[in-house]
Amino acid sequence: MNRGTVCLTFDFDAISLWIARGQTTPGPVSRGEFGAYAIDRILGLLRRAGVPTTFFIPGHTLETYPAQCAAVAEAGHEIALHGYAHEPVSTLDRDAELAVNRRSAALIERLTGHPPAGHRTPSWDFTDNTIPILTELGVEYDSSLMGTDFEPYFARVGDQCDPDGPFRFGDASPVVELPVSWTLDDYPHLEFVRTRELVMPGLRDAEAMFARFLADVRYMADTVQGGVATVTLHPQVIGRGARMAALERFVAGCRELGVAFERCVDVARRVRPGLS
16 A cells, blocks of 8 residues: 655744734734744755755745755755745735736745745635636645645636525635645644734643654555645744754654655646646
8 A cells, every 4th residue: 555645844934923913013024033943954865865845935934044045945845835924825816816826926936946836725714716826826725725635636716605505615726735734733733822812822741743744654554545734834833952862763763664755746636636
């Protein structure tokens, strides 16, 4: 049995995450700065472990930290769309959402020499326009939705959600969906956030978090033929101290299970012919 694939992904939000929250004083900005500071140690770990990954990078980060983004590309990791300044797309009309993605796609193409193949919405927000926009831009895959856990599928267009009747499913688009989950995201597990509206406590044990991640990967490897587990990490979160050691042990644990590591673009292109 094919033991499956892990897509280890990094959302390199840096300062853009705090701009999107309207928190631009020195304190929150410094939290974003740490994401850039951690890039060298993250790339070092990935190099030692021989793990290819995908970095979803907002345009603001590409412009603010060109050296770190160039290092990501030079190391052979994929760079994919993630908004410009981490804008929640549900706050944008179609023209604004298209403009944000065009602007960021141009920055990625300038850095890598080719247009981005992939996309992830900031905070996994989504609109009815998102998939048509990605199709218009020639984007091959998205990684923002949660319709399955370990099985890629074609994202739909034209869904209709009527609260007074059954859900009407739209048609499959050409965009491959590599599903995500909050359960496989380091941010809600580890990061402490306090605003006037909410407190996200975070600050849990990274070893315990990765043990849960590995249990999901084990389930996939044992039960889903050709499964894909998408793990979402953030340099400003996972790049701190002992969390890096826990990540390295997670990678080793995945290797022991016999799963492969691949970039999202390579998975999307590989699975596309088998999707219906």
